Amino acid sequence: MAAQPTRRERERQQHRREILAVALDLFSRKGFEKTAMADIAEQAEFAVGTLYKLFEDKNALYRALILDAVERFTQALTAVLTTPGSELERLARYIETKATLFAQNIPTARLYFAQTTGAGFLPTAGLDQEARAIYEKVLSMLEAVFRSGIRKKLIANIDPKMLVLGLEGLSNAFVFELIERPDDLPAETMADLSKTIFFERIHLKGN
Amino acid sequence: MAAQPTRRERERQQHRREILAVALDLFSRKGFEKTAMADIAEQAEFAVGTLYKLFEDKNALYRALILDAVERFTQALTAVLTTPGSELERLARYIETKATLFAQNIPTARLYFAQTTGAGFLPTAGLDQEARAIYEKVLSMLEAVFRSGIRKKLIANIDPKMLVLGLEGLSNAFVFELIERPDDLPAETMADLSKTIFFERIHLKGN
DNA sequence: TGACAAAGTGAACGGCTCTTCATAGATTAT
């Protein structure tokens, strides 16, 4: 379809990617505010001015990173949710996918969380809007799965919005742990814990 | 015991409190980095220099706020955990207390979370250390309660550290919601949801 | 009342960071 892009264009895109990679590294380790454009330029071996040839400004750099991450994660997660199988199976797979996905992309995961979880909290900027909108697609799909499970009497009759909130909170807690102390426990264990706590009862000896 | 403090001292402390109140307001709304000392001074109706007579520097202002908040919350929460009653009852009361406590102190709660949850994530500064240490006392008490519940076969035999992580993640998710959209649902509902999801089974039709 | 101390003030300083732009270099087209 699209004609082979010119060498110039290919190199331009390559440089863009290199800069994004460095920015991801620095933002995820030091945070957005404490990363200076000069830091990124130095580590990427470009001059500051060059960054501004490829990105509008510092926010655009951040946004490119966030949007890419949120889109990739969202795509993978919605894919699992539309997979065949019972509602419970799909939810289980959602949890597993989330755990492995994040475990394999720790720097990206840090950025993702800084946006989605922290967002609304302390407004990180005006940057969240777009990213949050995308993330919310996942949440509404999750909600639909819960709703359908409730209709089929597979799942207790609790406001599905609240079930979403609960499942996200629970699984995020374990993903946080994964991100902060990656060697502590493998991703599967974390996924199993989320599933057990959420779907099995913790409290023995019936009511 | 201590002799009546002089009027000077009382007013000094009053001014200190006024400044702290303004700082809490601004930090919780705009975030630490984006709040300038000049902003605080203006809103508190003092000159910048006066802030520096009462606080070492900007960090000290933040730390005073955080430490006070974390200490108050921690005290209330440890109190409930050492209350008489079964492990399950104590955990239930912990959840309820947490919900009402935070619902009644929303600006403070925002700061608290920015420290405890977000901390370790993107290092907010070196400020967390002390606050985090205090918060971890609550976590280890929670862990002890779980451990004891497991010993008495009241609670499923899952690594208590993980149960703590899960319970915190779950209840924090609801507390977040409470903070972000206070009119959405009352604190008791949030507490009930945490308890139901954590202690009852979501998944019907036992396998 | 007058002198001493404490509290309050805000302009000025220095450091840091984002962003721009005139210049230099490289690549492509003629």
Next chain:
DNA sequence: ATAATCTATGAAGAGCCGTTCACTTTGTCA
């Protein structure tokens, strides 16, 4: 080979912010 176009450079501009300090005002006490 030469002109034209695109890319890279980094010093300089401009603004913001934390902090200081010489000075003024207010309160205390003899």
